[in-house]
Amino acid sequence: MRISELSTRSAVPIPTVKFYLRERLLPPGIPAGHRQAEYGEEHLRRLRLVRILTDVGGMPLRDVRGVVDAIDDESRSLHDALGVAQYALATRETGPAGDELHAATEEVETLIRSRGWHVMPESPARTRLAHALAGLRGLGWPLGVGDLEDYADAADALATREVASVRSSGSRAEAVERMVVGTVVFDSVLSALRRMAQESHSAEA
Amino acid sequence: MRISELSTRSAVPIPTVKFYLRERLLPPGIPAGHRQAEYGEEHLRRLRLVRILTDVGGMPLRDVRGVVDAIDDESRSLHDALGVAQYALATRETGPAGDELHAATEEVETLIRSRGWHVMPESPARTRLAHALAGLRGLGWPLGVGDLEDYADAADALATREVASVRSSGSRAEAVERMVVGTVVFDSVLSALRRMAQESHSAEA
Numbered sequence A, B: 001m002r003i004s005e006l007s008t009r010s011a012v013p014i015p016t017v018k019f020y021l022r023e024r025l026l027p028p029g030i031p032a033g034h035r036q037a038e039y040g041e042e043h044l045r046r047l048r049l050v051r052i053l054t055d056v057g058g059m060p061l062r063d064v065r066g067v068v069d070a071i072d073d074e075s076r077s078l079h080d081a082l083g084v085a086q087y088a089l090a091t092r093e094t095g096p097a098g099d100e101l102h103a104a105t106e107e108v109e110t111l112i113r114s115r116g117w118h119v120m121p122e123s124p125a126r127t128r129l130a131h132a133l134a135g136l137r138g139l140g141w142p143l144g145v146g147d148l149e150d151y152a153d154a155a156d157a158l159a160t161r162e163v164a165s166v167r168s169s170g171s172r173a174e175a176v177e178r179m180v181v182g183t184v185v186f187d188s189v190l191s192a193l194r195r196m197a198q199e200s201h202s203a204e205a
Helices: A001-012 A014-022 A043-057 A061-072 A078-088 A097-113 A122-137 A147-167 A172-204 B004-012 B012-021 B041-057 B061-072 B078-089 B099-114 B122-140 B146-165 B172-204
Strands: none
Touching: A001 A014, A001 A147, A014 B078, A043 A061, A043 A172, A078 A097, A078 B122, A097 A122, A097 A147, A097 A172, A122 B041, A122 B078, A122 B172, A147 A172, A147 B012, A147 B146, A147 B172, A172 B099, A172 B122, A172 B172, B004 B012, B004 B041, B012 B041, B041 B061, B041 B172, B061 B122, B099 B122, B146 B172
């Protein structure tokens, strides 16, 4: 298909498609005559992937590129590619430091040990959780490992199914794509569901 | 305490504290002599609240003001204040439109009915969920209500506990603050836990 059809089918304006091409978020089309190129279903799919990560996931383009690179790099093992993609999803956080962060970091370690989870020391999720817990401490709501039990149980149950579903995907590229989209989009899904349930229970109370 | 101590204890630089005062995110101190003011523990607490919402929650200051106003407006009922605060937390989303969004919106309605949830038509969480589901449809992963069952169960169980915990808080202002912080911070906590669990299960597989 030509770029105009690609734009129509993806609902992404032509100038934006051209920008993604220049930024290597979208691979080039096959040259087809004078300043024209032909695009396939894989371009449409990639375009939709970029949009869901930016629109639903709120990811900056630099991070989207990291994800796209991890999907395309065939030299990586699946687990390795999943790791690169997941770490590329990390939000950079600033936040409290000092004693509260130190105490919160210890709690995160204790939690990981108590669940028997295998999590790399450089995992951005560790830092993210520690910052959240440190912020709560600053407001006078210190949380212990026991208080996180319900959340960790829910996360564990969902992750078990999610990893199994990713592993059963067809190709390696599809598996990485599913993991990335699943991680980003289901953050949003879970957050929306939790807010609706809160509203409903608050109305009943 | 003087502004310098407020800055030290909150780890927020003095110019930022002054900015929050000008922007009415922080109530004024009590005048104490020539161009000086005295601040109390409630200022420290409010400062920490503003920081956790911006740092951990990634909220723009305009939305933080909406939350702060809902906390401070004593004329509202608790349920009403919770609603105002929660809706102020909504992220503005752009995303796919057309047939996919239409189908996804129907699914959200079906889900809400099947769970027996009471959710206002204008709830931003409805739109957010519909956009996420529409994005998945665009990638060829249409999800039905059944596929969301695990996520809705997890959200429902957490929300039940969260609403009960908020309602048992001391004052009305504290209840609203807890709900806001809980909603924002636990999005981050749950997301971090889910990513760690995914990494761990992926390593095992």
